[in-house]
Amino acid sequence: MRKVLVLAIASLAACAFCAPIAAAQQAPAASKPSASKLSPSKPSLDQLLQAASKARDENRDEEAIRLYRRAVAEEPESEEGLWFLGTLLYEKEQYAEARDVLRQFLTLRPDAGPGWAFLGLSELQTRDYSRALDHLQRAMAVGMGDRKELIQLVFKDVVVLLTRFERYDDSLNMLLKMLDGAAQQPDLIEPAGLGGLRLPLLPAEIPPDRRELVDLAGRAVLALQTQQYDEAKSEFKRLVTAYPNEPGVHFLYGAFLLQLQPNEAVPELERELEISPTHVLARIRLAEALIAQRDYDRALALAQQAIQLEPKRASAHMMAGEALLAKGQSDEGIKELEIARAGDPAVSRTHWDLVRAYKAAGRKEDADREKKEIEKLYHSNSSSGPSAGGDIPRDQGAP
């Protein structure tokens, strides 16, 4: 299934990419003939590329690969030769060789987004996951034009790889962007389930006896992300009923309930802490729920435990700051909030907290500065965050 899609994308991308490269190649080829052009027994670079292109058009891929190889041997900096050789090798599932050829191509054309995409996809296949993630993200940054299928594939693989590198919040954030209102995307169920359960596995690495768990979690997360709350609740209930003792399940459900029925979230998050005693985010989200219930002492204790477990987690400092402020310990609260702001300046809730705290402390200038930061965040639109199963959303907290 995936293979068919990829073949179509590769051909599509290759055709679209061909024109500018060919154009770029023409001038130097015409003005500076290669040595081989002078030899009657050897075809010129242009002749090789033309023959290779014809073979490719006629689906004689092996012949096309052979000819592109000759062209690249003749002229190692032939962008056209490297591009088509790389993508054809990718289509033929010769990923290691495709990777090497595309790397060469990209030294000449670092501006080619589809090149980074196919390099990343090749590296994903050779299980060089760190490079694959780097290069797929680079493809996204450089841009892949209007190749929707390629963009979709790259986004999905980035989601999957972010989860494998335990960057669950980033993964779910990306997933949210991918969904964009579209409800039914069956190929996103497993990535959503893995990210939601905070299991750093690729879909291909899910053990057979975990598939149902991941599937249930994935359906719940997707329903939540697409704001189908009734369906989400029903899926979450199925999940906790089927897997009451599984790490991550009650946290996921609790984080969902926090958005809709905060009081019901508390027992779920408490249950998670019984199952996973060192769960940092369960502590933070429970602290959040307890602050809403005005149980500041318990909230502060949980936030401080979270800080001890993970001193760099900004949201833990934010919860500690909120609890301290609520308890009337203004100076200590502001200190914690300032640590939170330094750790993750893109969280609008921290800035709102600081606006209120600075105002209460009579620090008008500081409060005004925070307001400006909030405006900047609002305009940069960078404050949106995950809504399923992760850290505290970055855009919460506005009064």
Add this chain to the structure above:
Amino acid sequence: MRPIIFALTICFSLAASATTVPDRFETLAKQADTARTQEHVPEAIRLYREGTKLRPSWYEGWWFIGTLLYDQDRFSEAGAAFEHLLASPRHRGPALAFLGLCDYETGKYDSALARFRSWASAGWGGTPEFRDVADFHFALLLTRDGRFVDSLFLLASGAPRLGDTPELSEAMGLASLRMKYLPENYPPEKREQVWLAGKAALYAAQLPKDFARADEYAARLEARYPEQPEVHAFRGTLYGFEGKKVEAEREYRDELKISPSHAPALVALTAIDLEKGDLAEAGVLARRAIEADSSNAEAHHLLGRVLLAKGDLQASVSELETAKRLAPGSPAVRSHLAMVYSRLGRTQEAKAESAAFLVLKNKEEIMAPPEEKLRATAREKAH
């Protein structure tokens, strides 16, 4: 773990190696440096290549060709450049590590391991950050070679500095579960096990030790995979680190139910029995360990200690000498050998072993990887 290399390698920038140079070469060298500092990488590579054609002994040129190509993931070409640096005493160490990295990336794993061993023998050259990268790959190759303890030693040394890094926990998971694989080629269905074991090992290696989180992941591993080989042995090792001897013993015995010839579990139980004074079972278990793995130095060492405790000195010395042959860098083996020689009246040999024990014991307290210590010991012996 990987992308920082280029930034680090610049630290190795060295002055041009000759004082009298033709104008053309000097011009090229300056142009190459300018292109490099302006990040015109293909141009810089081309210019450095021209420079090395004019002057093949221009080590700085080869260095930058190698590091620039490496940074572009062009490992075969980078390796070819680093080969030229082996003749330069100043560059040899880091070049060996780079060659190891290039061989690793091009799938020449045996050669990569040999390069890293040479790098270690040459003094583990490079900046601390570069060493982290090289150590990491060295450790991966040691795991692939079945040298799990050595691999974990290297990985655990870097763990407090590197923190909770997914690549590091994966590497530690493979070594902890004694899987002779690299991260890129182990069976996908093992991923969850490797992750859970790796997280447990990584937290146990932090400073201060985070045994609470280590135990949580180890418990998840055991709950998920109670029948899988290596899981109980790993849990036993972790309990051993935590000083929980009863729990450790229980886990090792559970491992033997699944893998009756599991040499590390047999060795660990022998040591527990010896400490408890149960010489009868200790002897049986040590012999089973040797039967399972005759090259296990610690099994011979422990059997030697059992026999020493029983008063069978001739048999003890034989086992301890075998252990010494298999692990010449172990101070504990030397210490017990000195005891037995002494009781046998072999005074000179006893003195020699005592002296070796002291040298090795001093080295044991230094956080240095085992190869380095063995190399130093061998050199001392030669003197």
